Amino acid sequence: MAPVISVSGLSKTYASGFTSLNNINLAIERGEIFALLGPNGAGKTTLISIICGIVNASAGKVAVGGHDINAAYRAARSLIGLVPQELHTDSFESVWATVSFSRGLFGKPKNPALIEKVLKDLSLWDKKDAKIITLSGGMKRRVMIAKALSHEPQVLFLDEPTAGVDVELRKGMWDVVRELKAAGVTIILTTHYIEEAEEMADRVGVINKGEIVLVEDKAKLMQKLGRKRLSLQLQHRIDAIPEALTPYHLTLSGDGWRLAYDYDTKGERTGITSLLGDLRAAGIRFVDLETKQSSLEDIFVSLVSQ
Amino acid sequence: MNLRAVGAIYKFEMARTWRTILQSIVSPVVSTSLYFVVFGAAIGSRISEVQGVSYGTFIVPGLVMLSVLTQSIANASFGIYFPKFIGTIYEILSAPISHVEIVLGYVGAAATKSIVLGLIILATAGLFVPLHIQHPVWMLSFLVLTAVTFSLFGFIIGIWADGFEKLQMIPMLVVTPLTFLGGSFYSVNMLPPTWHSIALLNPVVYLISGFRWSFYEIADVRVEISVAMTLAFLAICMTAIWWIFKTGYRLKR
Numbered sequence: 001m002a003p004v005i006s007v008s009g010l011s012k013t014y015a016s017g018f019t020s021l022n023n024i025n026l027a028i029e030r031g032e033i034f035a036l037l038g039p040n041g042a043g044k045t046t047l048i049s050i051i052c053g054i055v056n057a058s059a060g061k062v063a064v065g066g067h068d069i070n071a072a073y074r075a076a077r078s079l080i081g082l083v084p085q086e087l088h089t090d091s092f093e094s095v096w097a098t099v100s101f102s103r104g105l106f107g108k109p110k111n112p113a114l115i116e117k118v119l120k121d122l123s124l125w126d127k128k129d130a131k132i133i134t135l136s137g138g139m140k141r142r143v144m145i146a147k148a149l150s151h152e153p154q155v156l157f158l159d160e161p162t163a164g165v166d167v168e169l170r171k172g173m174w175d176v177v178r179e180l181k182a183a184g185v186t187i188i189l190t191t192h193y194i195e196e197a198e199e200m201a202d203r204v205g206v207i208n209k210g211e212i213v214l215v216e217d218k219a220k221l222m223q224k225l226g227r228k229r230l231s232l233q234l235q236h237r238i239d240a241i242p243e244a245l246t247p248y249h250l251t252l253s254g255d256g257w258r259l260a261y262d263y264d265t266k267g268e269r270t271g272i273t274s275l276l277g278d279l280r281a282a283g284i285r286f287v288d289l290e291t292k293q294s295s296l297e298d299i300f301v302s303l304v305s306q
Numbered sequence: 307m308n309l310r311a312v313g314a315i316y317k318f319e320m321a322r323t324w325r326t327i328l329q330s331i332v333s334p335v336v337s338t339s340l341y342f343v344v345f346g347a348a349i350g351s352r353i354s355e356v357q358g359v360s361y362g363t364f365i366v367p368g369l370v371m372l373s374v375l376t377q378s379i380a381n382a383s384f385g386i387y388f389p390k391f392i393g394t395i396y397e398i399l400s401a402p403i404s405h406v407e408i409v410l411g412y413v414g415a416a417a418t419k420s421i422v423l424g425l426i427i428l429a430t431a432g433l434f435v436p437l438h439i440q441h442p443v444w445m446l447s448f449l450v451l452t453a454v455t456f457s458l459f460g461f462i463i464g465i466w467a468d469g470f471e472k473l474q475m476i477p478m479l480v481v482t483p484l485t486f487l488g489g490s491f492y493s494v495n496m497l498p499p500t501w502h503s504i505a506l507l508n509p510v511v512y513l514i515s516g517f518r519w520s521f522y523e524i525a526d527v528r529v530e531i532s533v534a535m536t537l538a539f540l541a542i543c544m545t546a547i548w549w550i551f552k553t554g555y556r557l558k559r
Contacts, residue, residue: 104317
């Protein structure tokens with residue numbers, strides 16, 4: 001199936017000379033949740049802004065649903081909903097009016113039932129007549145999402161959607177995102193909360209200094225790049241790691257009660273069996289052990305620090 | 307054409323007018339009424355007729371034009387500048403709407419407000435001075451043409467401005483002086499020859515002259531020239547807006 005978003009050779013250099021994007025190639029599959037990760041200034045928002053028509057590209061091509069974003073901008077943009085990073089709202093408008101305005105802007109006929117459903121799904125129904133200026137930050141964020149959903153997009157960009165939102169509300173938003181995915185909406189998510197990407201995404205893209213560092217299926221990525229750590233709680237405290245165990249590059253905790261061993265999950269041999277044998281030979285006994293998979297955050301940090 | 311989008315922008319802008327009716331409608335009507343009280347009823351009665359009409363009646367077209375010009379610019383410039391200022395312009399730029407549709411929405415609303423205001427001021431003037439309109443169709447045509455042209459001009463200012471000071475600069479320092487010196491309160495034919503020649507460089511002279519002609523059939527310049535000059539300014543504004551959207555000037559980075 002053709003990708004719903006196709007980006008090829010996309011570059012952006014601002015008038016100041018700063019290159020924000022450098023030869024980006026990316027394909028977003030229909031119906032997936034794609035998490036775009038990257039440190040501040042990596043180019044995430046610029047990439048989204050170009051796809052949505054807010055920023056002009058310096059070079060390259062972008063197609064949404066097979067429609068070029070310049071030559072067939074109407075067809076391309078009508079598929080897209082955008083929730084920007086900043087809380088840009090008309091303070092003196094009511095929630096209902098601003099959400100209805102967004103639907104009209106996208107050329108859709110009035111549909112009060114749909115607007116009602118969107119507001120109810122986002123727990124905004126009881127605030128429908130409230131002026132936006134009176135809402136909390138979290139509510140304003142949900143209004144932004146409601147505006148983007150009001151015109152029934154097939155592709156939804158969520159640029160830091162849960163920034164400044166409390167944990168309960170964040171989980172509520174995740175539920176909404178899952179429902180959208182179930183309804184066939186493609187979701188592109190940028191976030192600083194790695195656990196959000198870990199929880200939600202089907203695929204992960206990492207962008208750094210204007211270049212795509214990798215695009216990978218989340219599960220495969222964690223399997224491929226993830227490392228595991230075996231931690232051993234010792235029966236007796238030790239002062240130093242015996243020389244016989246040097247090849248394992250063990251780490252001894254400061255209090256001398258815990259040993260840690262890092263190993264590669266993709267390797268055929270993890271070295272655990274021989275380590276346990278050598279520990280026994282060295283007279284080191286343990287009372288407990290645990291293993292821990294490295295998180296997406298660990299992987300992300302290791303990628304962008306390269 | 308995405309008429310629903312045009313309608314959404316238009317209604318949004320008009321709703322802002324009703325929310326701020328004191329500032330949008332009442333304030334300019336009161337200000338202009340004061341001109342009629344001072345120059346029409348108080349001082350006007352001591353001034354001799356100008357080109358065959360009483361002074362109070364003579365200044366009506368100029369005062370209507372003064373309000374229409376300034377309000378068209380103010381409405382349209384604020385209408386597009388405010389979304390830029392608060393950031394909601396993202397929604398306009400990312401919507402499936404053409405540049406023409408964006409302009410139709412914003413300029414259409416700004417011009418509508420100015421035309422309504424102009425008509426209210428005209429009705430108010432009728433309370434202070436005797437009023438007659440020789441060519442009502444031409445009067446309405448000049449009113450609409452001027453409102454649209456200067457709303458386009460205001461739209462350009464709103465895009466150009468990157469601060470509230472700049473937003474006020476052109477209307478305060480350029481448009482208002484040109485309007486006052488453009489024959490709102492006098493006929494430029496009353497000026498000495500040198501100043502008369504200089505006055506003819508002021509585009510507002512042609513707008514007021516043509517508008518006044520539609521009322522009393524008296525004009526400082528031929529009405530065809532007034533129409534031609536207004537259309538020329540309209541064409542210049544449309545060209546500038548076409549360039550703005552083509553290049554993304556001050557809209558897209």
